[in-house]
Structure formats: structure tokens, C-alpha cells
Amino acid sequence: MNKPYKILVVDDEPDLEPLMLQRMRRHIRAGRYSFVFARNGLEALDRLNEEGNIDMVLSDINMPQMDGLTLLEQIPKVDPNIRSVIISAYGDMKNIRTAMNRGAFDFVTKPVDFKDLQITIERTLAHMMEWREALSYRDKLVSIQNELEVASRIQQSILPSEFPDDLRYQVYGNMEPARDVGGDFFDIMLLDEGQIGLAIADVSDKGVPAALFMMSCRTLLKGVAIGLTDPGAVLGEVNDLLHEDNETMLFVTVLYAVYNPATGEFTYASGGHDAPLLIRSDGTVSLLPLTDGIALGVAPELEYKQHKIELSPGDTVVLYTDGVTEAQNTDGSAFQVDGLHQIFAGSSSYLKAREGTDLVFEKVREFMGEASQFDDITCLTLHRDT
Amino acid sequence: MDVTSQRTGGALIVSVEGRVDGANARKFQKAVESVIEDDDGAVILDMEHLSYISSAGLRSILLIAKGLQKRNSQFAVCSLQDAIGEVFRIVGFDKIVTIHSSQGEAVSAMGS
Known part of the structure; x- marks a missing residue:
């Protein structure tokens, strides 16, 4: 069986950790996800460097020490292939747009709907796998036909x-x-x-x-x-x-x-x-x-x-x-x-x-x-x- | 798809014939760019014999227009068949690219 996808959750709200583990317990038990937690952007960067194999980041925006938007700028320096999803206040378009401009793949709004979150996580992971594959194809300089196949799978992954x-x-x-x-x-x-x-x-x-x-x-x-x-x-x-x-x-x-x-x-x-x-x-x-x-x-x-x-x-x-x-x-x-x-x-x-x-x-x-x-x-x- | 060119009055007329779609849009763009690169005047793209254009072809036209804009050359298209004119209208490019109903009209508009 494949290794679980490792997801780093960054939020200064201490309640989120037990809640996430509880709501995602079936997916954790099934070996689909594993979670790592951090309370702010700085801690998150430490985790990213220590753990080394994190697949995606789910981050709040407003946090002490280092906020989510600054964290987004730092993540590609650790690993450009990590995909991030932002948790923001409902209708906070200014921050959502900044986050998108800084490379966030998607966002969910508070209060978090865990069913919606799970769909977003799956979509992000699917996209990330396509992206990794696209990179490996590019490295191998394969034919146009393969490039088109990759493009078409990216297309399928956003529907x-x-x-x-x-x-x-x-x-x-x-x-x-x-x-x-x-x-x-x-x-x-x-x-x-x-x-x-x-x-x-x-x-x-x-x-x-x-x-x-x-x-x-x-x-x-x-x-x-x-x-x-x-x-x-x-x-x-x-x-x-x-x-x-x-x-x-x-x-x-x-x-x-x-x-x-x-x-x-x-x-x-x-x-x-x-x-x-x-x-x-x-x-x-x-x-x-x-x-x-x-x-x-x-x-x-x-x-x-x-x-x-x-x-x-x-x-x-x-x-x-x-x-x-x-x-x-x-x-x-x-x-x-x-x-x-x-x-x-x-x-x-x-x-x-x-x-x-x-x-x-x-x-x-x-x-x-x-x-x-x-x-x-x-x-x-x-x-x-x- | 075939691209030919001739000089009439103050403008270079580039005529395109056949289909321009995703498969040959880049070839079309290169062909047009190579005939207009030695020239610094106005360019008219004559579409009388263009039977089909896909969105990739429209994008090639935008890139050609952008290149001409950079060197301050006027650009227009002319003689669009009904179906092609409809495509331009739906995509809204009739508001971005100058369209003339005939080559003669395009040439005299460029001269003025």
C-alpha cells in the first residue's frame, strides 16, 4: 500500500488539532492521510524542514509570529512542489486574492465544513500528483503526445x-x-x-x-x-x-x-x-x-x-x-x-x-x-x- | 493551410487559405511572421479563403497583432466569411482587431 499523504496543518487555534484528527479519523485509519501540526508560520517552516516529505499545507491566514501569507512565500523555498490551501474568513477577498497570487492552490472558508475540506484536500492531492508527473515527464523530455496526456489529466483533475x-x-x-x-x-x-x-x-x-x-x-x-x-x-x-x-x-x-x-x-x-x-x-x-x-x-x-x-x-x-x-x-x-x-x-x-x-x-x-x-x-x- | 503575400499600395497583404486549427496554428503564425518581418509598414490579413479558424488560430492572430503593435505598424483583417465573422463577433475580437469587409476598403483605410 502507498504511504499516507502527509498534511501540515497550520493554525494558532489549539482546538483545530483534536477536531481535525477526529473528523478525519477514518481517512487516517485507512492510511490515506497523516497530519502534522504547527501553531504559526515559523513553526510550520521548522516542521517542513524537519519532516522533509510533506505533501500539502493547510494554513490559516492570521497567526502570531509569521502569518499564512508570509508562510506561502516561504514554502516554495523549502520545496516548490508542495501545494497549499488557505483557510480564510468568509468573504475575505483581499487576503484570498493575495494568497492565490502567492501560489495557493485553493481555499476553504471558516467555519470549516469538513466534508468540503476533504473534497478540497483530495482535489489538491490529485493535482499535486499530476504536477509531479508533469515535472518528471518534462525532465525526461518525452514526446508532445505525453505532454498532451499530462495536460488532459490536469484538465480532468479540476472538473x-x-x-x-x-x-x-x-x-x-x-x-x-x-x-x-x-x-x-x-x-x-x-x-x-x-x-x-x-x-x-x-x-x-x-x-x-x-x-x-x-x-x-x-x-x-x-x-x-x-x-x-x-x-x-x-x-x-x-x-x-x-x-x-x-x-x-x-x-x-x-x-x-x-x-x-x-x-x-x-x-x-x-x-x-x-x-x-x-x-x-x-x-x-x-x-x-x-x-x-x-x-x-x-x-x-x-x-x-x-x-x-x-x-x-x-x-x-x-x-x-x-x-x-x-x-x-x-x-x-x-x-x-x-x-x-x-x-x-x-x-x-x-x-x-x-x-x-x-x-x-x-x-x-x-x-x-x-x-x-x-x-x-x-x-x-x-x-x-x- | 497556405499563406501568400503581396504588396498593394501602402500595405502588405497576407492571404491565408484553408483551415487554421490547433494542429497548425503555430505553423500559420510562423509563416505570417516570416513574410512580415522584412517589412515595416501596415499589414492586412486577407481571410477571403479562410474556411475555419479555431481559438488557437485566433490566439496566433493576437500574437501577430501584438508583434506589429510593438513596431508601430497598423494591422487589420479583411474579407471574413460569414462563419469566421461570427466567431470574431462571439469571442469579442471585432472590438480588438480592425475588420474591413474587403481588401480595397482595408487598403484605403490604411492609407488615410
Whole structure:
């Protein structure tokens, strides 16, 4: 059996240690995790140097002697391959953003939800393993094909593994990578007052640099979305953060939406991304208006307009990437938005989120036949039940 | 994918034909850069015969535009097929890159 992953927990709160050991006891007993504790940044650096084989750090921000943000700057000097997750006060965007800029992989907010923490730990460890593998591949100077495989696994590691469980609505997404391209992702974020954030995105290139750009895009989006409620403002912030020192001109198209299950309000903004499809409960299908935003990462200080609609019970919204509309059949013609329209025209209100997404994949595959897949295909469906 | 060039009036016209996608975007960018590097004037990218462009291809165009901006050369694209124009519009690049409907229009706009 593999050795347990060693996690360093840094917090000046003495209660966290017994609580962590208690809540994670099954994973400790199963040999999945082992924990080391420190009360501040200085102690943490001592542990990192003494122990030598720590895989990830979970750190509070405000601590005596050395705070979490300073610690983040010091960790790479000990070992650049250690991944860090920050525990911060809810909505403390300034510190979260600083932490992200200093290389934190993710964050959790206080009070700590241990189920969420465990998912975050698993995701961080999965990412770290991919990263280590990417480094070892790079050292071996292997072929482009292997690099693409690594990139595609980084891509898989950032997709959500669970979907919200709520009686009022359903969300379901899927991504099928093309063999040579890895640029799509989607994410679902739980926000204030029971609202949810839905993001679907397409990064403009393949390979490891694009995959890393995708990762920072996803992390920034998640960080910014928690502090801001307007999708347009979220895209504006993320655009500015991505544009800082983006010499490579990589860019990402993003459709970001906030859904309020209490009111049925669905507010979205597009950064160069295709417009969502709306299917009313009576089977009427329409393309929602584009909000005319520019893809993210290209130019600074852009304003993103947003548009709001109201979903009634039984309504469905389908978000997708151009891998769906530009999928080609053997004759070289494309699926197009018309293809999407036809899938849903006349479908009735019992259409559910998972069915919607599955149906898109089924119909696109049917259309493509023997033709090869040029681009990632991604689809994320939201359905209002009540 | 094929790249050719010719000088018309004050501008260098670079024409691209075929598909530009993830597989050949870098080749496309290098081909364009090599024809424009010996020149210091305005550049027009003629897309009349471009049938498809992926996001990797759009990124190549941004990199070309950025290089031209550094040397203070004007840059525009022209003669986009409907589907390509739609891609530019959705991604919002119609607000970043100057687009002309024909080569003639592009040349006279550059001259003024």
C-alpha cells in the first residue's frame, strides 16, 4: 500500500488539532492521510524542514509570529512542489486574492465544513500528483503526445466531482476531451444565500502551458465569485487578474451565470463565449442574447455586461462550448446551433439536467459518426424543478 | 493551410487559405511572421479563403497583432466569411482587431 499523504496543518487555534484528527479519523485509519501540526508560520517552516516529505499545507491566514501569507512565500523555498490551501474568513477577498497570487492552490472558508475540506484536500492531492508527473515527464523530455496526456489529466483533475443536491433545481455537466486538445472546463460554485455560480469555459490552446492557464482561470473564478454577486463584475475582475503579465496571449472564453433558486433568477455574462440555450417548460427553444463581452486575458479593464432572465419551474438552460456547435460529420459540415435547437425543440418539462447533458452528447456523437473529434465537447445543464 | 503575400499600395497583404486549427496554428503564425518581418509598414490579413479558424488560430492572430503593435505598424483583417465573422463577433475580437469587409476598403483605410 502507498504511504499516507502527509498534511501540515497550520493554525494558532489549539482546538483545530483534536477536531481535525477526529473528523478525519477514518481517512487516517485507512492510511490515506497523516497530519502534522504547527501553531504559526515559523513553526510550520521548522516542521517542513524537519519532516522533509510533506505533501500539502493547510494554513490559516492570521497567526502570531509569521502569518499564512508570509508562510506561502516561504514554502516554495523549502520545496516548490508542495501545494497549499488557505483557510480564510468568509468573504475575505483581499487576503484570498493575495494568497492565490502567492501560489495557493485553493481555499476553504471558516467555519470549516469538513466534508468540503476533504473534497478540497483530495482535489489538491490529485493535482499535486499530476504536477509531479508533469515535472518528471518534462525532465525526461518525452514526446508532445505525453505532454498532451499530462495536460488532459490536469484538465480532468479540476472538473467538479459532485453536483449540488437540492430539491429546487438540478445541475449536471460533462466534458469529453478531444485527443489532441485540452481547453474546456466547467465549474459549479456554492455562493451566498443558497445561490449557485455556474461557469463553462474554453482556453485557446492545448498542452501544459494552456492547462496551467486553465487552472489559474478556474481558481481565480472561484475566488472572485465568492466575493461578488454580479456575473459581469466577476468576469471583469478575473479578466484583469488573468491579463496581468499574460505575454503568451492565451485567452479563455467564459460564460458565467448565477442562479438564485429562491426566485428563479438566472443572471449571466459572457466573455467571448457562446450564448446559452433556453428551453421553456412548453418545449419552446431560444438562444439567449449575447452580452458582447470580450474573451478574458486579452485586454485590461474591460466592462462586462450581464443579462437577467427568470426561469419558471420546468425550464432548462443549456451551457455549452464550441466543441458542440463545431463538431463535424464525415461530410465536413458542422452541428451548429441549429443542431442544438433541434435536440430540444418540443421537449417537455420532464426533461432533467442529466438527461439534457446526456442527450447533447448522444446527438453530437450520432451526428459525427465516424468523423474524428477536433475539439473538447462540454455541456452543463441547469433545470428548475420548483 | 497556405499563406501568400503581396504588396498593394501602402500595405502588405497576407492571404491565408484553408483551415487554421490547433494542429497548425503555430505553423500559420510562423509563416505570417516570416513574410512580415522584412517589412515595416501596415499589414492586412486577407481571410477571403479562410474556411475555419479555431481559438488557437485566433490566439496566433493576437500574437501577430501584438508583434506589429510593438513596431508601430497598423494591422487589420479583411474579407471574413460569414462563419469566421461570427466567431470574431462571439469571442469579442471585432472590438480588438480592425475588420474591413474587403481588401480595397482595408487598403484605403490604411492609407488615410
